[in-house]
Amino acid sequence: MSKRLSEALKTLMTNTRLIVDLAYSALIYKAEEIIPEIFNLEDYIDSGFRELFERLLEEYKTGRISRDEAYAYMTFARSLEEIADSAYILAKNLLHGYKPHPIIKTIIEESETSLTVLYVPIGSKAVNKSIGEIIEKYGKGVEIIAVKTGEHWIYKPDDKFTIREGSFLIVKGSEESLDSFRQEIGAEEVLEEGED
Numbered sequence: 001m002s003k004r005l006s007e008a009l010k011t012l013m014t015n016t017r018l019i020v021d022l023a024y025s026a027l028i029y030k031a032e033e034i035i036p037e038i039f040n041l042e043d044y045i046d047s048g049f050r051e052l053f054e055r056l057l058e059e060y061k062t063g064r065i066s067r068d069e070a071y072a073y074m075t076f077a078r079s080l081e082e083i084a085d086s087a088y089i090l091a092k093n094l095l096h097g098y099k100p101h102p103i104i105k106t107i108i109e110e111s112e113t114s115l116t117v118l119y120v121p122i123g124s125k126a127v128n129k130s131i132g133e134i135i136e137k138y139g140k141g142v143e144i145i146a147v148k149t150g151e152h153w154i155y156k157p158d159d160k161f162t163i164r165e166g167s168f169l170i171v172k173g174s175e176e177s178l179d180s181f182r183q184e185i186g187a188e189e190v191l192e193e194g195e196d
């Protein structure tokens with residue numbers, strides 16, 4: 001498999017994971033401001049799927065991958081696209097007033113991985129620190145998947161991204177690691193799950 005094909009597949013996987021996390025955040029925290037970003041990301045994933053399909057055809061035609069390999073990659077990529085489409089449908093339903101079934105809360109409570117939205121106040125240990133510094137010192141087992149600074153969300157922020165006072169973080173991890181991270185950096189949980 002060529003580096004271009006490998007990168008296209010990796011990008012598709014990363015973006016699919018992100019869109020699911022964002023849809024989950026929009027559902028649990030009623031964060032409707034995230035929904036337009038989910039729509040944009042789904043369009044980007046569709047473009048990535050088409051690009052991957054073209055790369056697969058190119059690799060197959062030039063003999064760099066077999067027919068079976070091309071089929072396997074295509075099946076995997078199609079599955080990722082279907083997952084992204086499901087996140088898009090969920091976001092679209094939320095925008096139109098969909099209320100999740102109460103069983104969703106039970107499923108979320110039993111999940112090993114959780115998401116939370118944290119507010120970074122004045123005096124937080126995260127203020128003016130890079131994500132890399134914060135995660136290394138306080139964030140074992142957590143991942144910051146998005147940061148809102150001012151009016152804008154930044155998705156998949158890199159390790160050099162600096163957290164500012166007043167930022168909101170969407171953080172992913174186990175309940176224990178999220179609680180520890182929140183306490184360590186002196187952040188505030190924005191909402192409890194399912195609050196109106």
